[in-house]
Amino acid sequence: MTKPFLLGAVAYDAKVVTIWDGFQRWFAQHDFAFDYMLYSNYEQQVEGHFSGHFHVAWNSPLAWLQAERIAARTGRTVKAIAMRDTDCDLTSVIVVRQDSPIQTIRDLRNKTVAVGASDSPQATLIPLLHLAEAGLDPEKDVNVHRFDLLVGKHGDHIGGERHAANALIDGRVDAACMIDGNHLLFAREGTLPANSTRILAQTAEYDHCNFTVLDIAPIEAVARFRELLLSMSYDDPSVRPLLNLEGLKQWRPGRTEKYALLARAIDRFHTIDAFVDKVSNACRYP
Amino acid sequence: MTASNAVELGRLGLDQGGYLLIKHALRTVPVGSAIQVSGESPELAIHLRSWCRTQGHRIDFLSQTSADHAPIAIIYRGSAETGRWVGAQSTGDASMPQQHAPANWGLAGRSATVEAGSPSFEFPLNTRTEVWAQEVARLYAQALAAQWNPLAAIPWDESFDLPDEIEDAVVQVMTYLIENETAALIIPARFAAQIHPHFREVMQLLAIQAADEARHIEVFTRRALLRRAKLGLSTAGGQASLKTLLDETDFTLSGMLLSVLGEGSFLSLLLFLHQYAPDPVTREIARMVSQDEARHVAFGVAHLTWHVNEQPSCLDRLAIAIERRHDMLANTAGLNEEVFDALILLAAGSLQPEALRAGWNKVQTLISDMDQGRIKRLRKIGFSDSKAQSLSALHTRNFM
Numbered sequence A: 001m002t003k004p005f006l007l008g009a010v011a012y013d014a015k016v017v018t019i020w021d022g023f024q025r026w027f028a029q030h031d032f033a034f035d036y037m038l039y040s041n042y043e044q045q046v047e048g049h050f051s052g053h054f055h056v057a058w059n060s061p062l063a064w065l066q067a068e069r070i071a072a073r074t075g076r077t078v079k080a081i082a083m084r085d086t087d088c089d090l091t092s093v094i095v096v097r098q099d100s101p102i103q104t105i106r107d108l109r110n111k112t113v114a115v116g117a118s119d120s121p122q123a124t125l126i127p128l129l130h131l132a133e134a135g136l137d138p139e140k141d142v143n144v145h146r147f148d149l150l151v152g153k154h155g156d157h158i159g160g161e162r163h164a165a166n167a168l169i170d171g172r173v174d175a176a177c178m179i180d181g182n183h184l185l186f187a188r189e190g191t192l193p194a195n196s197t198r199i200l201a202q203t204a205e206y207d208h209c210n211f212t213v214l215d216i217a218p219i220e221a222v223a224r225f226r227e228l229l230l231s232m233s234y235d236d237p238s239v240r241p242l243l244n245l246e247g248l249k250q251w252r253p254g255r256t257e258k259y260a261l262l263a264r265a266i267d268r269f270h271t272i273d274a275f276v277d278k279v280s281n282a283c284r285y286p
Numbered sequence B: 001m002t003a004s005n006a007v008e009l010g011r012l013g014l015d016q017g018g019y020l021l022i023k024h025a026l027r028t029v030p031v032g033s034a035i036q037v038s039g040e041s042p043e044l045a046i047h048l049r050s051w052c053r054t055q056g057h058r059i060d061f062l063s064q065t066s067a068d069h070a071p072i073a074i075i076y077r078g079s080a081e082t083g084r085w086v087g088a089q090s091t092g093d094a095s096m097p098q099q100h101a102p103a104n105w106g107l108a109g110r111s112a113t114v115e116a117g118s119p120s121f122e123f124p125l126n127t128r129t130e131v132w133a134q135e136v137a138r139l140y141a142q143a144l145a146a147q148w149n150p151l152a153a154i155p156w157d158e159s160f161d162l163p164d165e166i167e168d169a170v171v172q173v174m175t176y177l178i179e180n181e182t183a184a185l186i187i188p189a190r191f192a193a194q195i196h197p198h199f200r201e202v203m204q205l206l207a208i209q210a211a212d213e214a215r216h217i218e219v220f221t222r223r224a225l226l227r228r229a230k231l232g233l234s235t236a237g238g239q240a241s242l243k244t245l246l247d248e249t250d251f252t253l254s255g256m257l258l259s260v261l262g263e264g265s266f267l268s269l270l271l272f273l274h275q276y277a278p279d280p281v282t283r284e285i286a287r288m289v290s291q292d293e294a295r296h297v298a299f300g301v302a303h304l305t306w307h308v309n310e311q312p313s314c315l316d317r318l319a320i321a322i323e324r325r326h327d328m329l330a331n332t333a334g335l336n337e338e339v340f341d342a343l344i345l346l347a348a349g350s351l352q353p354e355a356l357r358a359g360w361n362k363v364q365t366l367i368s369d370m371d372q373g374r375i376k377r378l379r380k381i382g383f384s385d386s387k388a389q390s391l392s393a394l395h396t397r398n399f400m
């Protein structure tokens, strides 16, 4: 038996098993030996990647930056080879109640702002950067209320954003941060009834997850894996349910320029410095 | 761009259903072609952007705010929606099921269009031959129309006075009936869950049959406890007989043993109780229950007639099943003495010798009526005269 091409993914939800089992079957039908291993959090996964436990990581944007920085410190190279169409050009929004006196970002001074998990790019880091760049220091000028659900999953779990939205409606907080699509989703669910809220601000664009490889990954297998991913068609009923579960219509080639916004956020908040130090040092002095 | 390619949302937001107008407009243009959207809802641009992203449509923004109804965005129709229905399957005709229902039609109603890639469901009873009956839709409609409320239908408060030993006999017969009805509930309920929903009328009929049996358990229990604090005796032989019914996993064979032979014999028993029970409550219960049982028997006969007609070799299997059950029960007591004696007492109405003789004769007539009924139904299904007689004779002495 040929050794399978190995993927690392984070189990942020039970459906992750269904998704990768399904892709494994689909790859097998296309004569590509594929297997996967699951981590409970992205930090373990990034460490595992640098320890050579698997060939490709399904990385959150924060995990991508962790990998990119550890690579830079240890003389390695990383590449983003593919991503979801639905992960391109995202924005986050800061939402207030419709009847709130808050009209501009500056009005949030000394107010309570609900965010998601501390490591969530969309619900915490990028919105807080938006506040900071508008002149409000999240540590001094506003009262940040964290809905710290499932730290280590980098905000993949929607729960934190939903709690923040609930807190906004209940009046426990003055503003809530979320990814743009969730504002519409929460309206549909009834969490944020239509006309009950107003979007105060929208951040600049950023990208979300990607498939990350390190320089030691087997070149041919990586190329075949990427080629198969990009060939998956929403018209194909054998793969469509998996694309639906994973929340995309089409895989796209990877790109990295739109992680700049998140990079700015973590530079400002030093979110991953200690982790990058720890893993880089361990890699250099094994 | 024509008028139909332009969507004016006015103040309607996407979070208030506005996306339906956009969806509708996109369906009027080919994949890759564009529509224009205008509107004044403050969140429109943000919502359009995330909605198009999840639906797989490309979007170009013209301006962030819409002045004088100028369009704010152009949306290019993506291929996801049309792609989704590639390879979809038709599940046949609404009025008549197909011969074979594939596992991936799943729970879809007959004549629905099923998306390719839908999950497979393991419904073991998935061919028309093994489940269908000509009469099934009509029998189901009849069953629905004939549902009755025990509270209103049975004269629970009517006064009557029975000697103790006659009341005991009634309670013993009820005790026996309750366990038979329990078997008669479990069996169709189990098969209802195994029938492919494509044959929905059969599934529905079995469900209502189970509900009928639930009601029967209810009324027999209530009659038994009308004058007594507890039920009578349950025998090993009686339960062994019922267990062979529960152990039969083949739908058609079960239909033969339970519905045609068992419930068929019960029909005679219920008519007997309706005629000879010593009190008005029991008589009325028997009458109401017998109406339900007549439908259960009718479906059993209709299904087996259908099956034998489609697959004549099925008759041999049916005969073997009857013989096998007889052999399995050969060493059990059959109908318990307590029930047999109770039936005589109940028909006699007293312990007077003349009354007992009359009661005895009535029970003999009952047993012969049951036999005649079974022979008649076996012949209807397709057995010869002599085969029907020999098979009827092999039926369990427990009646059910």
Ligand SMILES: [Fe+2]
Pocket: B181, B184, B212, B213, B216, B289, B293
């Ligand atoms: Fe019954």
Ligand SMILES: [Fe+2]
Pocket: B184, B213, B263, B292, B293, B296
């Ligand atoms: Fe019945």
